Amino acid sequence: MFEDQFVNESMLDIFIFETSQLIEKLEESVICNEEDNRYSEAQINEIFRIMHTIKGSASMMMFGNISELAHAMEDLFYYIREEKPVHMDYSALTDVILACIDDIKLEIEKIRNHDKADGIFRTEIEDVKKLLKRLKAAKDGKDKAHHYQVRLFFEDGCEMENIRAFSVVQRLKEICLQIRSIPENPENSNESTELIKRDGFNINLETEHSYEEICDFFRNTEFLRDVDIKEAEEENEDFRLKGLPEANTDNKWEKKENREEGSISLQQSIISVSVNKLDKLMDLVGEMVISQAMVIHNPDLQGMELTNFHKAAGQLTKITDEMQDLVMAIRMVPLSVTFHKMHRIVRDISKKLGKEMQLKIIGEETEVDKNIIEQISDPLMHLVRNAADHGIEDPADRQRSGKPRQGTVTLEAKNVGGDVLILIKDDGKGLDKEKIVEKAKSMGLLTNQERDMTDKEIYQLLFLPGFSTNSEVTEYSGRGVGMDVVTRNIEKLGGSVSMDSTWQQGTCVTLKIPLTLAIIDGIQIKVGKTYFTIPTIAVKEFFRPDKKDVLQDPENNEFIMVRGECYSVIRLENYYHVKEAVKKIEDGIIIMVEQEGKSICLFADELLGQQQVVVKPLPDFIKYFNKLKTLTGCTLLGDGNISLILDVSGLF
Amino acid sequence: MKRVLIADDAMFMRATLKQQLAKHGFEIAGEAEDGSIAVKKYKELKPDIVTMDITMPVMSGLDALKEIMAFDKSAKIVMVTALGQEEMVKQAVVAGARSFVVKPYKEESLITILNKLL
Structure with a gap:
């Protein structure tokens, strides 16, 4: 294993950098090609090369486990x-x-955090070897492998028929090369229990063991x-499930020019x-x-005749x-990498939950x-998960409501003025307004009369901390931590989140994000x-x-009436002395500011x-003053004056 | 005679199991009232088979199972569980539990399992 004194830090950095880059490229290309259900020759070569590189550098760095897996x-x-090989199960290959x-x-993450890279990949390596064995068995005329339908x-x-079925599959894995079962992943839902009770548990398996041995297994x-x-x-x-391509696969190995371009290439003119x-x-x-x-x-220049100076100044500007x-x-980076990471999430969820869906990306x-x-990668992941998990219905439900079986999650990005809009859309069942209002009521969150609330206001309730209408927690979402964290993260960037939905048509979450953090409109x-x-x-x-709109309470707090509503007034002179x-x-001016629906x-x-x-951070020693916590930073004005940037949320 | 280790925090369950097993000719190698004792006793007594409750104090049956499996890959452990613990059972199966019974189970099904595994 890795001993600190043996490893030069910068070597380690290079290793981490290169390996993570290789891995990321690999993931992207694998996901992109899964739909095609094939790998081009160039890609196979590329993957081979990447694994070879990782194996080499990992063993140099004495990460034996990574090297072994690679x-x-x-x-x-x-x-x-x-x-x-002609008979390739690409889907199984992709899984591996x-x-x-x-x-x-x-x-790599462990290494980066200076933790011990101590993962043991025995099962993963077994899986890889098994797949290889299967391919070889297929090649050798299939005489060794038997297929059984059980x-x-x-x-x-x-009781717990689904877990029993799962247990059977677990033990079968030890003696089988490949197993497919109906229902697939029975342990994940209780519905499969009913199915197994009614129709039995169906397994298709491929093994080197004889009929007698398989019978023995089930006898025991x-x-x-x-x-x-x-x-x-x-x-x-039956056995040839949709993952297996037909025998005529010769053309799959043909080189296709357009594919070549899309394959993984690490040669860049980029530093x-x-x-x-x-x-x-x-x-x-x-x-x-x-x-x-x-x-x-x-x-000093005022009142001077400066024709040439202005010319030069113009050039400088x-x-x-x-x-x-x-x-x-x-500093600008395209969203494509972040967006393409979502392919993986959508794929995993659809596999796991048995939903059919695709991810459409626009404006990457x-x-x-x-x-x-x-900063937006995590919120985005959360929103995509939400859309895929809660938004998109099961294929059967979709068919019943006249939609295509396959759901679509759309990620769209576009420039609007100085902002970037990111839209996360799904064509699922949409938000249930009544359920949201009901839930808000039961949590005592409802302040307005519910009939007065606009749709937008109702959806806004979803952003409150701890709010989740999903009573059942799934692996992917519904834990009640979520939308509020998304909002907080986006607002930290000076952006905003809004939501819109049509019942049975889908939901759309819009993130509005400033182009850059360092420069703001003020x-x-x-x-x-x-x-x-x-x-x-x-x-x-x-x-x-x-003057007549201004009221005072006994404690000398000031309020102002605006269009029949009462707002508290903060005099900045008093606040900051x-x-x-x-x-x-009546000689000054009132600026009404809004934060999370409240105004002062x-x-x-x-x-x-x-x-x-241009936002400049305040020096640390100033930040310790309590009142100054309401300042995000300062900026220099053209005339040399310093202007303090207010953090409006701190004033409430 | 095959030797069984019974791990359950409820005295009633231990007594029931003891009675049922004794009736069918098993020898009770020992009893454990929590997971860590189960692990200790397993190493000490080397029983042929273990019945393991999932929810126990100090160390859960699941953790005890994992420790015993790490100590002895060929350990035969049957989980004793109740409805609603599907997730735990799933993890137990992955960790190497040979089988499981769901309370309230039939006496003969428990005996059948034990006999099949031995």
């Missing part, structure tokens, strides 16, 4: 490459590769009322740069934009603008800031001699107040305008 895979693909990818990923009934009253299985074992013909249709350096560069460019404004609008665009562009080339990509205000910036996204309206501010309410009014001296600002 070795088994390499053997398998060596065989496939050399022998080009994906399981292996997951294991390696897990180990139907068994359990004794009445033995307890709680069986009735067993029927038939030796199946090799060409039996990788540490994100820290990019962050620094971004900072510097921000600085430069500010300094430039300070030079060009320098008060043009270059800094371009530079700013470029730096932003460097849309780019967002690298930091944002990292409203500039002034209180005394202090400048503040309020993120434009939080501002609902501003107006000059009328600013001197020389406007005292009379801020009172300031004057409004300066709206502009994009």
Whole structure:
């Protein structure tokens, strides 16, 4: 195993980097090609090469377990490459590769966190070897492998028939090369219990053992009322489940030009740069934009005749603008990688839950800031899971309501103004408004009269912490932690989440995300001699107040009536102890800000305008002051003044 | 005579099992009232077969099963479970439990299982 002193850290970094890249490419290409149910020759070669590389570097780094697993895979693909077997169960092959990818990923993650990479992959390696054995057996004229069709009934009253069936399959795995059962994965639902009771448990198996030995196996299985074992013909249709392609597979090995392009290629004219350096560069460019404004609008220049200066300044502005665009562009990463990860989730869920669905991706080339990509990956995964798990119905239900059996989850990204919209749509059953309202009532969350609530408001309830209408927890969702976390994560990025749904037609969740974190749109205000910036996204309206609308309670808290509604007023001068501010309410201005449906009014001296600002973090020592927790950061204005950026959510 | 280790936290269940097994000619090698004792006794007594309750204090039957399987790959363990514990049973099967009975089970079915496994 890996001993720290033997391994140079940077070597380890390279190993981690290269291996994870290889693995990710591999996963993407495997998932993309699963639908085609075939692997091109180039891909087989590529997978072989990747496994070979991983085996080599892992053993160099003394990660024996990874190397061993990769070795088994390499053997398998060596065989496939050399022998080009005709009868290939691509779906089983994909399962094996994906399981292996997951294991390696897990180990790499452990290594990255400086944990011991101690995973033991005995079963996985067994699986790979078994598959290889099966392929070889198929090649050798199939004389060794026997196919049997078994139907068994359990004794009445033995209980947990589904788990019993699962147990039988588990033990059969030890002596069989391949097993298919109906129902597939009986342990996952209680409905299969009924099915097994009624129709029996059907198993198709492929094994090297003789009929007699298989009979013995079932003779020694307890709680069986009735067993029927038939030796199946090799060409039996039942056995040839949809994963197995027809015998005429010659063309599958033909090289197809267009496929070649899509195959995994690691040669790129790209270098990788540490994100820290990019962050620094971004900072510097921000600085430069500010300094430039300070030079060009320098008060010393006022009243001077500066024709040539302005010409030169114009040129400088043009270059800094371009530079700013470029730096932003460097940090921009297309959403495609994040989007394609979802293929895997949809695939796993549909396999596990027996649903039929596809993932449609639109606008994957849309780019967002690298930091944002990292932050939206988890929420996105959650939303896709929700859509696939709760949204899409079972194929039978879909057919009954006149929809195609296969459900569709659509991931769409597009640019709208300075924001990126990400839509997660499904054509499933939609949200049940009554159920949501009922649940909210039982949780005591309902403040408005329910008949007054708009659809949007009802859907908004789903974002409250701990809210889940799914009473049954599945492996994938329904634990009540979820939508609120999604919202929190997205709001942390300055974005927002909204939801729309049509009963029986589907649900659409929209994430609105700013293009970049470092620059925001803000409203500039002034209180005394202090400048503040309020993120434009939080501002609902501003107006000059009328004295007669302002009320005071006995504790001197101020309120203002706006269109019959009462809002509390926060005077920023008092809140931040600013001197020389406007005292009379009719001389200042009210800015109404909104956060999660609640509004309050801020009172300031004057409004300066709206502009994009570069967000700078506050130094740590300032952050410790309590009141300053309501500040997200500061920014430099063109005239050299510092403006404090308000964190509106902190004011409530 | 085949030797059985009974692991169950309920005295009533242990007494019932003891009686049923004795009637059919099994020798009670020992009893354990929680999972960790079951593991200890298994190593000490080397019984031919174990009946293991799933929910027990200190160490669950599932964990005890895993420990015993790690100690002796060929251990024969029958889980004793109740309806509603499907998930646990599934894990037990994966971990190597040879079979399971669901309470309330029929005396003869338990005996049949034990005889088939031995």
